[in-house]
Amino acid sequence: MRDGEIDEILKKAAVRAPEIEPALLRRVADSIQPAMRRVRPLPRTWVLAGALVLIFVAVALAGAARAGFYGFEKMDLLERALIFSTLGVLAWVAGTEFVNEMIPGSRRRISAGGLLGLSGVLLVVVFALLFHDYHTEHFLAAGLVCLATGVLHAIPAGLLSWLVLRRGFAVNSVSAGVVAGTLAGLAGVGLLELHCPNFQAMHILVWHTAVLVVSAAVGALVGRAQRSRGRDLRRVS
Amino acid sequence: MDLTAEKRLHEQAGVDKNRTTTIPLMHPYSKLEMLMAQYQEGDFAAATALIDHISPQLYRFFVAQFASRPDADDLLQETWLRIHRVRHTYRLGEPVLPWFYAIARHVRVDHYRKTARTAAREQPLEEMSQLAVPVPAETGRGDDLEALLAPLPESQREVIEMLKVEGMSLEEVARATSSSVGSVKQKVHRAYQKLRERMSSLALKKGQSEEKS
Numbered sequence: 001m002r003d004g005e006i007d008e009i010l011k012k013a014a015v016r017a018p019e020i021e022p023a024l025l026r027r028v029a030d031s032i033q034p035a036m037r038r039v040r041p042l043p044r045t046w047v048l049a050g051a052l053v054l055i056f057v058a059v060a061l062a063g064a065a066r067a068g069f070y071g072f073e074k075m076d077l078l079e080r081a082l083i084f085s086t087l088g089v090l091a092w093v094a095g096t097e098f099v100n101e102m103i104p105g106s107r108r109r110i111s112a113g114g115l116l117g118l119s120g121v122l123l124v125v126v127f128a129l130l131f132h133d134y135h136t137e138h139f140l141a142a143g144l145v146c147l148a149t150g151v152l153h154a155i156p157a158g159l160l161s162w163l164v165l166r167r168g169f170a171v172n173s174v175s176a177g178v179v180a181g182t183l184a185g186l187a188g189v190g191l192l193e194l195h196c197p198n199f200q201a202m203h204i205l206v207w208h209t210a211v212l213v214v215s216a217a218v219g220a221l222v223g224r225a226q227r228s229r230g231r232d233l234r235r236v237s
Numbered sequence: 238m239d240l241t242a243e244k245r246l247h248e249q250a251g252v253d254k255n256r257t258t259t260i261p262l263m264h265p266y267s268k269l270e271m272l273m274a275q276y277q278e279g280d281f282a283a284a285t286a287l288i289d290h291i292s293p294q295l296y297r298f299f300v301a302q303f304a305s306r307p308d309a310d311d312l313l314q315e316t317w318l319r320i321h322r323v324r325h326t327y328r329l330g331e332p333v334l335p336w337f338y339a340i341a342r343h344v345r346v347d348h349y350r351k352t353a354r355t356a357a358r359e360q361p362l363e364e365m366s367q368l369a370v371p372v373p374a375e376t377g378r379g380d381d382l383e384a385l386l387a388p389l390p391e392s393q394r395e396v397i398e399m400l401k402v403e404g405m406s407l408e409e410v411a412r413a414t415s416s417s418v419g420s421v422k423q424k425v426h427r428a429y430q431k432l433r434e435r436m437s438s439l440a441l442k443k444g445q446s447e448e449k450s
Contacts, residue, residue, distance in 0.1 A: 039325040105335035
């Protein structure tokens, strides 16, 4: 059997699909009529993504301004250029994808998991290329401080991002949570790169990258809670 | 179309907004997109036109996913309430059908999750496990859309329904299902393999029974 024949059979079957009752259409129209008013459409994707990148930059800079730019001062030009350009590109991609997650029917270039994976792998590759001191000192203690600092700065970045996109609608809140968490995590990593003067390779590879993973996991949990909350609210109403 | 909506259409299309009253509207937008823009402006007639135009497709989408008629009625109403609540998330110039289908799909997934949870809770009392999975309606006709798509998994069924029955493009289906065009193509390919096998076996059976009679 050829594909064209299957197409024909499907089309014929679709014609026999059950008719919709006009009373149902009237009920639907009546249900929305009382709430008819003008609404302002969301801005273009690049405007929203630009706002998200600004948040990313503002959080990282504000955090580093408070804690000190020790890491940035210690870096050479190549390190600065490679690390911050990578972070900038990833923040733009994550910002665009977060906007797409919050607008139904948007084009997806990468899945939420794919974005997290890409960001993690790219950062690990850049860090591995630039830092070669594999000697470790206070690995756990220093690492936990960096992880906590990064995640604590990811929280305001995530909240501000949500504020920008609060009028959006996520058709998959878990996926949107992972993307928002990744973007917020990148702000946390950005702060650590500006602030942390510990250039031991294992410290940066493990703990700085872990901020991204923890932040995305928190985002997924928030998204999941949001989904359950939405369901419960509908049950109550 | 009211003047504000028309002006917005021209502004977004890059047309001189001061000339909207004298020059007939020449825009690159489809009828559905224009109706959507008017709906966002608060035009109830446009909303009604959209409901009349889109609802049969959405209804067919729900029925093809094995929803019973009462379930499909509920899903359609729920979808329109959701569409109304988030109508500001549509941006003029973007394809409108994927926007509708993405919301309908969300409502359907939500409904199935709720049904599965309710069924799981009621299972011990029912002593039967039939409630967890929605079954195709008994139509008695092997060539109904539901019956034809029955052997396909849900993800392939919805893609075939949108692409082959509703005539959406690969790009539109990818947008509606939040996936890539490549992934949609792969699902279609697999679905057609299954459909081909099923239809060939049905044709074989039919031939055998005709020979016997």
